[in-house]
Structures are given as structure tokens and as C-alpha cells.
Amino acid sequence: MNTTLKSYDPRFTPPVDQVSVEERCARFTTRSIKKSTKVNGLKLAMSMIDLTTLEGKDSEGKVRQLCYKAMHPHDAMPGIPQVAAVCVYPTMVKVAKKALKGSAINVAAVATAFPSGMAPLQVKLDDTHYAVEEGADEIDMVISRGKFLQGEYNFVFDEIAAVKEACGKAHLKVILETGELSTLDNVRKASDLAILAGADFIKTSTGKIQPAATMPVTLVMLEAIRDYYYATGKMIGMKPAGGIATSKLALHYLVMVNETLGAQWLNPDWFRFGASKLANDILMQLMKEQTGNYQSLNYFSND
Amino acid sequence: MSKKQDKTQKAAIADLALDFSSGFKYEPAPESSSHVKLEKQYELFIDGKWVAPIDEKYFETTSPATEQVLSRIAEASAADVDKAVKAARNAYENVWSKISAKERGKYLFRIARIIQEKAREFAVIETMEGGKPIRESRDIDVPLAANHFFYYAGWADKLEYAFPGKKANSIGVAGQIIPWNFPLLMAAWKIAPALAAGNTVVLKPAETTSLTALKLAEVFQEAGLPAGVVNIVTGAGATGAAIVNHPDVNKIAFTGSTDVGKIIQKAIAGTNKKLTLELGGKAANIIFEDAAIDQAVEGIVNGIFFNQGHVCCAGSRLFVQEGVADKVIKKLKDRMKSLIVGDPMDKNTDIGAINSKEQLKKINDYLKIGVNEGAEIFQPACTLPKKGYFCAPTLFLHTSQSHRIVQEEIFGPVLAIQTFRTVEEVLEKANNTPYGLSAGVWTDKGSKIFNMTTKLKAGVVWANTYNKFDPASPFGGYKESGIGREGGLHGLLPYLSLS
Missing domain, CATH: 3.40.309.10 (Aldehyde Dehydrogenase; Chain A, domain 2)
Structure with a gap:
């Protein structure tokens, strides 16, 4: 990767071999994570969650409830970490910000005509400005997949750079929507492009398109982050989102981060899970480790 | 990019290292060996029975990871090998070459299924005695061994289609000597095509890894394989030499070092024995x-x-x-x-x-x-x-x-x-x-x-891959890496004579 350019040149992106990537991912899933490793891993995963609600029917009440859950995942069991952030639409940022006041939990807002990104740049920038002014700590933007697939890399690059500028102090997560990019080669290209254009985090998916996050896609993105780190010494964060609903799968992802990027990335500053169902499954597993029995999901709050 | 920048970038690449020591430490997750049944002492498997060696000599086999003794293994002398070859000859003449090809296939299918049923036990023993990670023996060695039996079971009654226009004839008694790196898998590579082609077998596992071959003998018993069709004689180099030099063996298949391969080739020069070598x-x-x-x-x-x-x-x-x-x-x-x-x-x-x-x-x-x-x-x-x-x-x-x-x-x-x-x-x-x-x-x-x-x-x-194996794919070398192919259709040829 040539990191000195002010634009993106696909010739500097290495090819990706899909078969080998899938094989490597299968190896991660054979790691046996038990006892204290499991408990520590689950707590770590909990602390990395961006608790998300992104529905047209979201109400202020629902967002407030979600924020309470973010701060108090399961008060019946002490020692459970809070999640990293709450992720909402821009119009809900203020509500969330108020509800989370006094906690260390960030508010992330999806902006730039989420989820399709089918809007002119100015609309996207306005969307971003609005979210930031409402108090969002993190902006999750989507790239223009249509332009990317057309090969208009500079267009996508400039768009990300402009949104980054609009973010000000807010952290920028760039959603590649890998489910629409069709090949791992494209995922790698989009990752390099987004990183060079100024992304603080790269993120797999909106959660609105299937497939959302997968292990192969995440591995390819982690490799892009690793190459950028080797070349510049700068760390970029990673957020797989959508489709990670079980503790077991979350642990597989942590193993992948552990063995691809190492200890520096194993914290909420550099790795996040975009998920809504994962939290309760982690709570259920942690409870099981403590009591020896699985409890019904009825014991865990749905907010 | 200027030269200076280029240098700094190279230096950056050289200095930055990722931290793999302080992250996620995996707690030990040892596979249990409690379900594994190992005898204190193993005899030779000749003519379908467990037979003590004539000299009553035994050697110990140990776990390379713990240095603990796992069992005692019989050491076959030339006289024991002679017994085994006679049993194989008898089984060839009177049983294995007489039954229908479909019947041979049935036995091989049965053996493959029993290996699958006992997969966990095989994997654990392979790892205990050989030292390879349980992940490999569980995910690679044992499933591939079963697949080899499945694959060649399918060929047993289709030999006339394997080599169109030719008649495929079995050749007799095959002497097979296998190495210690893939003990069960190499036994499967050797035994499956030999039996599918209608031959009988005298097999010698490596002296540090005899156990899974002996466990395989138990599978043969369970599958009801006729006595003498496969005989397993354990021991070191001298036992192998006795197989190679036995006048009533029709074919030698050896996997091991190039040095030993050369000795074998010299030893059988001038005889009618067929030879495959898979060397270094x-x-x-x-x-x-x-x-x-x-x-x-x-x-x-x-x-x-x-x-x-x-x-x-x-x-x-x-x-x-x-x-x-x-x-x-x-x-x-x-x-x-x-x-x-x-x-x-x-x-x-x-x-x-x-x-x-x-x-x-x-x-x-x-x-x-x-x-x-x-x-x-x-x-x-x-x-x-x-x-x-x-x-x-x-x-x-x-x-x-x-x-x-x-x-x-x-x-x-x-x-x-x-x-x-x-x-x-x-x-x-x-x-x-x-x-x-x-x-x-x-x-x-x-x-x-x-x-x-x-x-x-x-x-x-x-x-764009490495170390991939499949029963349908032939394997073998050029130059000093060997003669002949194992696996696939090519792997049948060394166990047949075409007419």
C-alpha cells in the first residue's frame, strides 16, 4: 500500500485468495476457549458492543430503554462491563446523549443517507453535521457502493474525506457494506480506500443487507488494517456488524483479532461488535459459567 | 517517493511488530484419553490372530511429548515374517482371489465405516504415540485414512473400467513398509489399494509408531476380514529387510528415507518383485x-x-x-x-x-x-x-x-x-x-x-495452497523422491498386472 498518495490507486492493493481466507477462518473456529479464557473473552466482547437500534419505528422511549440496558446490562450479576456505545439514527442522538449522561458510553450515529447512501454529497454532509451537532461521538457513514463498483474510486475517496472533515472531533467509522461488494478483492480495495481517505474505523455492514458481517470479510479487513499499520505505524479500528448474535461466534472473532492483529486491538478503542442480540447471549453464557446452569432467555431484559 | 522516504518506510516496516504475547491466552484444553484402550503388550497380527514373536523379543513404545511408556510391542524376526508371508499367500490363493470383487469392496466399505466410528480413539492414539497435534490427527489424518478406504472400496468391482481394453489381474502378496510421520494414514494408503486390487498384505509400521496400525488390525477383526488377508508385523529395520528379501513377496511398497529406498531397490534388483518407493x-x-x-x-x-x-x-x-x-x-x-x-x-x-x-x-x-x-x-x-x-x-x-x-x-x-x-x-x-x-x-x-x-x-x-491430500489424487515423486504413484487411479496400477 502506498500511503503517501492523496487519492486511492487500486494497483497498490494486493489480491486476496478466497479459498485460503475461508480456510484460515475455519482454523480460528477450532480454537477451544474454555473456563477463565471464556469468561474473560465474553466480558471483553460485552465491552466492545455497539448496542444498536436502527429501525424506522424507533421511539424515544425505546432509545432511552436501550441506553439504560447499555449502562446496566444485568445488575443481578456484578462485574459485567458496560457496552462501548449506543448506535442510533441522527434524530435519536440527543435522546441517547441525555440518557447516557455521566457514563463513559459513546453515542454513535449512522449518517450519510444510511443505509443506501443514495444521496448527493451535500445531503450527506448535512446529515453528518446534524448528527455531530446533536452530540454524536462517533459517525457511522456508508460508502457509495454504486460508484465503487463502477470503479469511481476517487469519487468514493473524496466523499469519505469530506465526511471525515464534517465529523470534526467525532470518530469516523466507514461502512463498506461488504454484502454488496461481491468479492473479497473488492472488500480489500474498499478497506484500503477507506483507510487512506481518513477512516478511524472500518465497518463491514449496515445490518440491512444479507450477508452482513462474516469471518472471511472481517479477516480481509483486519489484514488491510495490519498492512496500514506496518506501513505507517497508525492503528485503525475494526467493527463487524450484523449477524453476530451468539457468544461462540463473538469468541471466534476475538480469536481472529488476537491472532491477526494481536493484543493492541483487543479493546473497545480498536474493535467493536455492531449487534443487538449478542449482549443477552453473552449474559446467558456468563450466568451459566457462574451458576453451572443455562437460564431461559426470559431472565434477560429485552430493551 | 523520494529515496529518503522510501528508507524511512522500510525502516518502519522492519521495526513495527505486533504483540502476540500479552493478548488472549488460551487456557489448556487437553483432549481426554480416558476412552482409549491400550494393551500393556501387543503381539504380532498374523493369520487373523495375535501371535507372540518366536524369539519372544519386545520393545517399548513411548509418547514423545511425555516420554512415558505407552505399551510393549513385539519385534518380528525373519521367521515371524515368514509366517506372515505364508499366511498372506494362503489367504491370497484360497480366499481373497476367489471371492467376488463386490465382496472385496464390501469389506473395504466396512473397514472405512469402523474407522469413522472409532475416529476419536484413533486420533488420540495417533497423537499420544506420534506427537502430532490432536487437531491434525482429528481433522486430517483419521478422516483421510477413512476416505482412502471408501475411495478404493469403490474401485474394487470396477477394475475393468479403470483400465479400458485391458484385464486387471491381482499380483499376490504385497510387502508394505510405512514411516512414522502419518502412521494410520500411510497404512490406509498402502492397504486400501492393495486389497481393492485383490492382493493380500504383510505390513510393517515404523518402530516408534506401531499402535494405530495394531488398532487397525482390531478393525479388520471387527469387520470380519478373512484371516491372513492383512498381516501386521512390528519391528525395526531388520523386520523390514526380512519382508523385502522374502522370496514369496510379489510387490514391495515403501515409504521412508531415500537411503533406505536405495537399499531396497538394490536388494530386489534381479527379482520379479514390483516396487513403489515414496521417499524424501x-x-x-x-x-x-x-x-x-x-x-x-x-x-x-x-x-x-x-x-x-x-x-x-x-x-x-x-x-x-x-x-x-x-x-x-x-x-x-x-x-x-x-x-x-x-x-x-x-x-x-x-x-x-x-x-x-x-x-x-x-x-x-x-x-x-x-x-x-x-x-x-x-x-x-x-x-x-x-x-x-x-x-x-x-x-x-x-x-x-x-x-x-x-x-x-x-x-x-x-x-x-x-x-x-x-x-x-x-x-x-x-x-x-x-x-x-x-x-x-x-x-x-x-x-x-x-x-x-x-x-x-x-x-x-x-x-495457491499447500499440503492438500485427497484419495482421488495421485501422489509420488521424480528423481530421488521415488518411483510410482499412490492414490487415485494411478495408485491401483502398482498392485495390478494388466494383460
């Missing part, structure tokens, strides 16, 4: 600059550290194209830091125990030779268990074709790295070896792959 290797694994680099690094690891490098087709010579050499080596070093070396019974272990004390000494001798030859050695910081035979994964940088560590088969987790500039150069270097078993090519360009595969003098060439 010093494979070139070639990384072009247009390869998918991260996946190629995985391939390098897979190529040389699979089964502690105890693989005849291991990719032990790495050739990296100049432009990406720094990057590949840097990534390889970081990847090696994340490998887990230790108790092979632990489900998270990547690199297990070296098979024997003798082999560990040989590997350590080569490490000294490499350092003395002036090559730069790299081993990741890893704590090896105090007991047992272990070796850290090792790289040698700045090597050349004249180095002994580049020329000679080490059979351990030791990789010798060279760089190259042009296709011609790498082809010349890759083929500049007495061996020719396997090679690997890594590039994103299909035409480059085909160009390389036609010019590399190796029996197996993997493209």
Missing part, C-alpha cells in the same frame, strides 16, 4: 510478488510447520520474489509468534512434539549446521515443555543453494529462505535438487501457474 523431498515453495501475500504466508506456515515438518512433501525451501521479500518475511515472523507450540493433546496446539529423541537430535544438529554456515536464524520466543521432544519453529534467512540446510532433508520445522528475481532463476533453483516430490506456486495469475507446473520437476505441484 526438499520442496520449493515459490511466492511471486503478485500473490495474495497474507494467504501465501499462511501457505508457508502450512507447508513447513504442518506435522512439525515431518512431511516428505514439506515446503522446506522458500523462494520469495525480491519485491515482496521484506514484507513476506516480516509477516511470516509475526505469524510464527502466534503459533502455539506444546502439548500435542491440547486442542489449541499448532506444533506438537518431535516424533523421537533421535529425530530431535538430527534437527538440532541441522540448526547448528545452519548457524555455522552463516545463515541468519529466527525462532519466535516460545516456552517449550520441559519434558518431551520439542523444537521451536525456525527460519533460516540469507541461505543459498550450496548450504546443507538447503540441500538436505531435515524433516523438522525448519525453513530455509532464498529470494529470486526472475522466473528462469527460480525454476533453475527449484529444480536444482536430487529430490522432486512436490512444489508450491503462489501467484494471482493463472497463466503463470501453468507455466510453472509444466517446468517444475516435481510429482505434485500445489497452486
Whole structure:
């Protein structure tokens, strides 16, 4: 990767071999994570969650409830970490910000005509400005997949750079929507492009398109982050989102981060899970480790 | 980019290292061995029965990871081998060559299914005695062994279609000698095609890894395989020599070192015995600059550290194209830091125990030779268990074709790295070896792959992958890596005479 350019040149992106990537991912899933490793891993995963609600029917009440859950995942069991952030639409940022006041939990807002990104740049920038002014700590933007697939890399690059500028102090997560990019080669290209254009985090998916996050896609993105780190010494964060609903799968992802990027990335500053169902499954597993029995999901709050 | 910038960037690449030591530590996850039944002492398996050796000699077999004695194994003398060959001859003349081909297939299918049923027990014993990680014996060795029996079971009654226009005749008694690196899998590679083709077998496992072959004998009993069709005689070199020199053996199949292969070839010269040899290797694994680099690094690891490098087709010579050499080596070093070396019974272990004390000494001798030859050695910081035979994964940088560590088969987790500039150069270097078993090519360009595969003098060439095996795919070498092929349709030929 040539990191000195002010634009993106696909010739500097290495090819990706899909078969080998899938094989490597299968190896991660054979790691046996038990006892204290499991408990520590689950707590770590909990602390990395961006608790998300992104529905047209979201109400202020629902967002407030979600924020309470973010701060108090399961008060019946002490020692459970809070999640990293709450992720909402821009119009809900203020509500969330108020509800989370006094906690260390960030508010992330999806902006730039989420989820399709089918809007002119100015609309996207306005969307971003609005979210930031409402108090969002993190902006999750989507790239223009249509332009990317057309090969208009500079267009996508400039768009990300402009949104980054609009973010000000807010952290920028760039959603590649890998489910629409069709090949791992494209995922790698989009990752390099987004990183060079100024992304603080790269993120797999909106959660609105299937497939959302997968292990192969995440591995390819982690490799892009690793190459950028080797070349510049700068760390970029990673957020797989959508489709990670079980503790077991979350642990597989942590193993992948552990063995691809190492200890520096194993914290909420550099790795996040975009998920809504994962939290309760982690709570259920942690409870099981403590009591020896699985409890019904009825014991865990749905907010 | 200016020269200065270029230098700083290179320096940055050289200095930055990822931290694989303080992250997620996996707690030990040892596979249980409580369900495994091992006898205190194993006899010879001759004519369907367990028979004590005539000399009443036994030797101990130990676990290379714990140095504990696992069992006592009978040592077959020439007289015992003679008994086994007679039993095989009798079974061939009176039973195995008389029953229908479909019946032979049924037995093989049955054996394959029983191996699957006992997969866990086989995997655990293979790891206890051989030292390979349980993940490998569980996910690779045992399933592949069962697949070989399934595959050749299918051929048993279709031999007339295998070689159209010819009649396929069985040849008689096959003497088979197998190595210690894949004990069960090599037994399956040898026994399955021999039986499918209608021959009977006298098989000798390696002296450090007899147990899974003896467990396989129990499978034969359970499958009701007629007495004498497969006989298993345990022992060391002398036992193997007795098989090779026995006048009533029609075919020798040997997998092992090139030195022993040469002795065998001399010994049977002038006889009617058919011969297949699967011998050593010093494979070139070639990384072009247009390869998918991260996946190629995985391939390098897979190529040389699979089964502690105890693989005849291991990719032990790495050739990296100049432009990406720094990057590949840097990534390889970081990847090696994340490998887990230790108790092979632990489900998270990547690199297990070296098979024997003798082999560990040989590997350590080569490490000294490499350092003395002036090559730069790299081993990741890893704590090896105090007991047992272990070796850290090792790289040698700045090597050349004249180095002994580049020329000679080490059979351990030791990789010798060279760089190259042009296709011609790498082809010349890759083929500049007495061996020719396997090679690997890594590039994103299909035409480059085909160009390389036609010019590399190796029996197996993997493209963008390494160490992949399948029962339907033939395996074997050029030059001093052997004669004949095993696996696939080609693997039937050495056990047949066509008329």
C-alpha cells in the first residue's frame, strides 16, 4: 500500500485468495476457549458492543430503554462491563446523549443517507453535521457502493474525506457494506480506500443487507488494517456488524483479532461488535459459567 | 517517493511488530484419553490372530511429548515374517482371489465405516504415540485414512473400467513398509489399494509408531476380514529387510528415507518383485510478488510447520520474489509468534512434539549446521515443555543453494529462505535438487501457474495452497523422491498386472 498518495490507486492493493481466507477462518473456529479464557473473552466482547437500534419505528422511549440496558446490562450479576456505545439514527442522538449522561458510553450515529447512501454529497454532509451537532461521538457513514463498483474510486475517496472533515472531533467509522461488494478483492480495495481517505474505523455492514458481517470479510479487513499499520505505524479500528448474535461466534472473532492483529486491538478503542442480540447471549453464557446452569432467555431484559 | 522516504518506510516496516504475547491466552484444553484402550503388550497380527514373536523379543513404545511408556510391542524376526508371508499367500490363493470383487469392496466399505466410528480413539492414539497435534490427527489424518478406504472400496468391482481394453489381474502378496510421520494414514494408503486390487498384505509400521496400525488390525477383526488377508508385523529395520528379501513377496511398497529406498531397490534388483518407493523431498515453495501475500504466508506456515515438518512433501525451501521479500518475511515472523507450540493433546496446539529423541537430535544438529554456515536464524520466543521432544519453529534467512540446510532433508520445522528475481532463476533453483516430490506456486495469475507446473520437476505441484491430500489424487515423486504413484487411479496400477 502506498500511503503517501492523496487519492486511492487500486494497483497498490494486493489480491486476496478466497479459498485460503475461508480456510484460515475455519482454523480460528477450532480454537477451544474454555473456563477463565471464556469468561474473560465474553466480558471483553460485552465491552466492545455497539448496542444498536436502527429501525424506522424507533421511539424515544425505546432509545432511552436501550441506553439504560447499555449502562446496566444485568445488575443481578456484578462485574459485567458496560457496552462501548449506543448506535442510533441522527434524530435519536440527543435522546441517547441525555440518557447516557455521566457514563463513559459513546453515542454513535449512522449518517450519510444510511443505509443506501443514495444521496448527493451535500445531503450527506448535512446529515453528518446534524448528527455531530446533536452530540454524536462517533459517525457511522456508508460508502457509495454504486460508484465503487463502477470503479469511481476517487469519487468514493473524496466523499469519505469530506465526511471525515464534517465529523470534526467525532470518530469516523466507514461502512463498506461488504454484502454488496461481491468479492473479497473488492472488500480489500474498499478497506484500503477507506483507510487512506481518513477512516478511524472500518465497518463491514449496515445490518440491512444479507450477508452482513462474516469471518472471511472481517479477516480481509483486519489484514488491510495490519498492512496500514506496518506501513505507517497508525492503528485503525475494526467493527463487524450484523449477524453476530451468539457468544461462540463473538469468541471466534476475538480469536481472529488476537491472532491477526494481536493484543493492541483487543479493546473497545480498536474493535467493536455492531449487534443487538449478542449482549443477552453473552449474559446467558456468563450466568451459566457462574451458576453451572443455562437460564431461559426470559431472565434477560429485552430493551 | 523520494529515496529518503522510501528508507524511512522500510525502516518502519522492519521495526513495527505486533504483540502476540500479552493478548488472549488460551487456557489448556487437553483432549481426554480416558476412552482409549491400550494393551500393556501387543503381539504380532498374523493369520487373523495375535501371535507372540518366536524369539519372544519386545520393545517399548513411548509418547514423545511425555516420554512415558505407552505399551510393549513385539519385534518380528525373519521367521515371524515368514509366517506372515505364508499366511498372506494362503489367504491370497484360497480366499481373497476367489471371492467376488463386490465382496472385496464390501469389506473395504466396512473397514472405512469402523474407522469413522472409532475416529476419536484413533486420533488420540495417533497423537499420544506420534506427537502430532490432536487437531491434525482429528481433522486430517483419521478422516483421510477413512476416505482412502471408501475411495478404493469403490474401485474394487470396477477394475475393468479403470483400465479400458485391458484385464486387471491381482499380483499376490504385497510387502508394505510405512514411516512414522502419518502412521494410520500411510497404512490406509498402502492397504486400501492393495486389497481393492485383490492382493493380500504383510505390513510393517515404523518402530516408534506401531499402535494405530495394531488398532487397525482390531478393525479388520471387527469387520470380519478373512484371516491372513492383512498381516501386521512390528519391528525395526531388520523386520523390514526380512519382508523385502522374502522370496514369496510379489510387490514391495515403501515409504521412508531415500537411503533406505536405495537399499531396497538394490536388494530386489534381479527379482520379479514390483516396487513403489515414496521417499524424501526438499520442496520449493515459490511466492511471486503478485500473490495474495497474507494467504501465501499462511501457505508457508502450512507447508513447513504442518506435522512439525515431518512431511516428505514439506515446503522446506522458500523462494520469495525480491519485491515482496521484506514484507513476506516480516509477516511470516509475526505469524510464527502466534503459533502455539506444546502439548500435542491440547486442542489449541499448532506444533506438537518431535516424533523421537533421535529425530530431535538430527534437527538440532541441522540448526547448528545452519548457524555455522552463516545463515541468519529466527525462532519466535516460545516456552517449550520441559519434558518431551520439542523444537521451536525456525527460519533460516540469507541461505543459498550450496548450504546443507538447503540441500538436505531435515524433516523438522525448519525453513530455509532464498529470494529470486526472475522466473528462469527460480525454476533453475527449484529444480536444482536430487529430490522432486512436490512444489508450491503462489501467484494471482493463472497463466503463470501453468507455466510453472509444466517446468517444475516435481510429482505434485500445489497452486495457491499447500499440503492438500485427497484419495482421488495421485501422489509420488521424480528423481530421488521415488518411483510410482499412490492414490487415485494411478495408485491401483502398482498392485495390478494388466494383460
